[in-house]
Amino acid sequence: MKKRDPDLLLFHAPLLRQGMTTPRAMRDVIYALLPATGAALWFFGLSAVLVIGSCIVGAVLAEVTFAKRETRGESLRDATAVLTGLLLGLTLPPGLPMWMAFLGGFVAISLGKVIWGGLGHNLFNPALLGRAFLLATFPIAMTTWAPAAGGFFDVPASNLALPFMQAQVDGVTSATPLGMMKFEQEVTPLANLVFGRTGGSLGETSGLLLLLGGIYLWLRRDLDWRIPVSIVLTVVIFSAALTLVDGERFPSPLFSLFSGGLMLGAIYMATDPVTSPVTPKGAWIFGIGVGVLVILIRVFGGLPEGVMYAILLMNAATPLIDRYTQPRVFGRGVDST
């Protein structure tokens, strides 16, 4: 019995892991977005593919370009570049020129993530940063809403516009429900909002499918349920209060909930773990803050939609929120930060 002893490693306990990994969590979010992406294809046809595809290509290219040479391509495996591109694409108007979408994706990753130090270090949600960049740079294209396509292959000419050439805006532009509410006091029927038969960004039109994906993520424990729940509750309560004050002027709670990017933002963007508070109490504060800002911007601000800025502003407040919401340590008094 003279067998060689095995070469023993000295990994320190715990040796067991729960099995969820960061790339898997990121891929879960992509899977959760597939129904809404499918709806975008259904409503907007090929132009959805072109816009979203351009965003993803831009994001991936930025990730590869700015990686260290030795590890180039490795960071793609955590799927965050694709996810950022997809999320950005879903927030864009369907008729957006492809080159703008590409640029948005590139900026989202380079200025939204890489420059901060890569995954886990950025302060702002990269996809929303990319969108804010596009909105600031191309305000007209970003607020021109092409109507839903007639057939799958009907691509608006603006999609194919060459870089820096002024694209001909299509004759008919359809307004978003929020735009109609704000500028024409016209209310879109709720059923259209829920199922997505409205104008708007690619991914924000179907509240129902977005909710479905959110439930999947919640079941997989990939998202902090406190954030979407607190955003939704705040929006509902705040807008209900406003409706009580003046039902004519202010939108109803359900309208606020299902119009615009609220669902997309509340479920998929505000819950980005990197840019939202890590503490449970902080998540509540963050969600309430987003909800209040959304309504304030929508109702009293100059813009019809406020989800993007609401989330970006609360992103900026996240380190502060975390600092003051550390949990009470077991066996200690309340003020143990």
Added chain:
Amino acid sequence: MRPLRLFRRSFEHGVHPAHHKSQTEDLEIQRVPFGKDYVMPLGQHIGVPSRPVVAEGEAVRRGQLIAEPGGFVSTALHSPVTGTIREIGNMRGVDGRFAPAIAIEADAFATQRVKPDPAMDWESLSLEEFIEAVQMAGIVGMGGAAFPSHVKLSVPDGTRIRHLLVNGAECEPYLTNDHRLMLERPEALLEGAEIVRRKLGAEETIIGVEANKPDAIEIISEHIRPGQPVRVVPLKVKYPQGAEKMMIKSVFGKEVPAGQLPRDVEVNVNNVGTIVAIADYFLRGMPLIERVVTVAGPGVTYPANLIVPLGTPVRDVVRFCGGLKGGTREIIMGGPMMGRPIASLDVPVLKGCSGVLVFTEEQTARRKEYPCIRCGRCLEACPYFLNPSRFARLARARMFDEMKAHHVFDCVECGCCTFACPSNIPIVQLIRTAKDDLTHRKEPEA
């Protein structure tokens, strides 16, 4: 959010690792045959090392005192075998460092039968005599920490113990030694608990058992004599249910204040193995010279629950279990969540060794580490409500003093954070490094 107490009593947070207990939970405890070489490290308990009272070359009986306590927080050692003292000196210990130990060579022709001391009249002992007897019996916490039991039982004047809590949670995956002990020796467990309860003047004994051991709960309940103030409390299956402060929270709903001990909430907690050891000493005269060890894990040929004489090399234990399978890469002493890896098969089984777990390439495969994405899973896992992600970040930046300010010493290193981390960050390992640095660094001369 306070979770509803739907089914079983529990603490908050924690994690749910797969149990992996089916490998050994139905296997009766067997005795490992005696071998040749035994090593008893003098510092195998927490505290001051013991002082040898034998000389090299001296013949010793099994159960004979070979080292006396080196102080109050120290305990006695007894020879696990009949044989001769081969050497007293520095030998390689479990952590790989050389440390003083007594090496004993077993007499191949000895019967190894203990001539036990007669049972003690424990009822007439004063509390001080009782505590000294526990110390001289070499009894330590058998759950893994190996903290001298007599220290735990010494309650300062003015403190009252109302409840004796017997810890049969065995929340570590793979381990079944406490489970088998409860199944096979419920009388000894109840006898020992009665001795401790009476000596401490506690009103009641509560035996906390995780609900995945219904047979143990049933057998112990059957053996409780009518009128005996003992309750068996099923606890939710959740790690770390067996951490004493968590168990107190589960059973009594009370938090032991940070920096204080269970006695400060009128509770005394002891592992089932410790309680049985106390019964064996006071009723049968057997000092602590052997213990139950679970040998399991994917790399061991025949998993088993074994009575192993202390000081037995892991090599002999593993050989008795049919040897190691190919692909063995790691051996853990204790449980997979909090145990310690051993570097060599020659290290001895100690008083605090509840398991010898053999893992293969699959469990030790290198896990790619990703950046922290601040998902908060570690915060939701930490039973002490600390912020492990912040500790990991601070530890990497070597900001240890900052960690101290954030109560890093409240961490019991249960490993829930590392278990829960999707980015495979070795959080608890980083915390250990930081605590080690904080405890051992030399203060600059003033």
